[in-house]
Amino acid sequence: MTSFMTLSRRRFAQAALLLVATTALSTPVLAADLKIAMILPGPITDNDWNSVGYNGLEAAGKALGAEVAYVENVTDADAERLLRDFAERGYGLIFAHSFSFGDAALNAAEDFPDTTFMAGTAADLAPNLGTYSNPDxxxxxxxxxxxxxxxxxxxxxxxxxxxxxxxxxxxxxxxxxxxxxxxxxxxxxxxxxxxxxxxxxxxxxxxxxxxxxxxxxxxxxxxxxxxxxxxxxxxxxxxxxxxxxxxxxxxxxxxxLGPLVTAVGQAVIDGTWKSENWSYGVAANSVGLADFHGLDKHxxxxxxxxxxxxxxxxxxxxxxxxxxxxxxx
Missing domain, CATH: 3.40.50.2300 (Response regulator)
Incomplete structure (x- = not known):
């Protein structure tokens, strides 16, 4: 596993490539050779929204035998540029993991019709742009x-x-x-x-x-x-x-988020992906309650x-x- 992490958000524009953390997994890559990327608005260590995105991406990579990459701490201003960069580098499925990246994803999708984009809660969709919601x-x-x-x-x-x-x-x-x-x-x-x-x-x-x-x-x-x-x-x-x-x-x-990212990736591989809202909640065991760690006594x-x-x-x-x-x- 090789990883290039950002040391400072201020250096983001000058060193975008160094911010990309790419994981080449040891499991066999499927014939489709799908590469999946994700951009995230905050740090992947936040134990919150960004951690969920990163963990879901990693889980999908392992399940599908796919190469995955991500960029963390992405601002709205940088989102479209990074989405385009991933598309140009051959990533076939790209997640814009923020409520505010929808417009950036739509703009990028228009210029890369052969790339599948997924935006967290997008107001407008395109033939190659879907959305996914967190039914928390x-x-x-x-x-x-x-x-x-x-x-x-x-x-x-x-x-x-x-x-x-x-x-x-x-x-x-x-x-x-x-x-x-x-x-x-x-x-x-x-x-x-x-x-x-x-x-x-x-x-x-x-x-x-x-x-x-x-x-x-x-x-x-x-x-x-x-x-x-x-x-x-x-x-x-x-x-x-x-x-x-x-x-x-x-x-x-x-x-x-692992089941959803994996399902979207598999659909892209199978050619069955549809531009729609993907949502996995309690019924799909994607949303639930963590252990009480003994505090349920209260x-x-x-x-x-x-x-x-x-x-x-x-x-x-x-x-x-x-x-x-x-x-x-």
Whole structure:
């Protein structure tokens, strides 16, 4: 495995090639010889959105026997250039792993019709541009149930980045799940205006605790630090984040992107890929809850049973988590 990592975002434009981390896997490459690339808006070590993207890419590479490459810490201004660079270098499937890379992917797709592009939540599609969504709002509903069932103050919090449709869906589902357990629960929410600003996220979370919230949904890096500081519980996101706060992180809503990236890659190889929204959620075992690491002792057993029943109902198709992307104040 060879890897070239960035040391400074300021050197990005001058040393783009050095930012590309490429993995040539030892498993046999399939006849299609597919090469898969991904650009990510933040660091792959964030234990959050970018880690999920990187882990999904690596899993697909191993499953398909494909060469994979990525660039992390990509700004919106650099996204289109990097997508074009990968296409020019023969990568047949390229993921633009951000809510804000949709326009860049669309522009690149128009000039590289033989390359398949996938953009995280794209507003417009093309014959060779599809989109994929993170239906973590399904898990957010479960998190809301747990938050309400754990809260002693009757107030819980939620801190996220930008009011994109995916994040709005997460917030509304979290609130709906909380109100299923305690209809009178108060749900505080804050959008910090950035996808990655740990100090700002921590500040917003602390403000919610000072308003009475004793359980926080950590939809951004920094919220768990606030939970540790203020000695309240947090619900992690994307990966099992308990190691970031062993006594604070009750559980996490996890997203395994590997099955989706693998399925998209296989469809490209088979010639069956379609330009549409690809979405793998609770029913596909891609969205779920991480281990409680013993902290479930703080949750009413009746609430834990209700959460288990809800997961079973979602998988059986007898309950559908409401998808609400309406704007909030």
């Amino acid at each position: 709002y399904q898990g957010a509903y479960l998190a809301g149930m747990l938050a309400a069932g754990t809260s002693k103050t009757g107030s819980v919090g939620w801190v996220g980045g930008m009011p994109a449709p995916n994040m709005l869906a997460n917030l509304h589902a979290y609130e709906a799940g909380a109100k299923e357990i305690k209809p009178e629960i108060k749900v505080l929410h804050t959008f910090i205006g950035s996808w990655f600003d740990p100090p700002k996220a921590k500040e917003a979370a602390i403000a919610q605790v000072e308003q009475g919230a004793d359980v926080l949904s950590a939809q951004g890096v920094g919220v768990i630090d606030a939970a540790i500081t203020k000695k309240v519980f947090a619900l992690g996101a994307m990966t099992d984040q308990n190691h970031l706060g062993p006594e604070a992180v009750l559980t996490s809503v996890t997203w395994d 949750v009413d057993p009746a609430v834990l049973k209700a959460v288990e029943d809800k997961i079973a109902a979602i998988k059986a198709g007898t309950f559908e988590v409401p998808l609400d992307t309406s704007e909030v104040q």
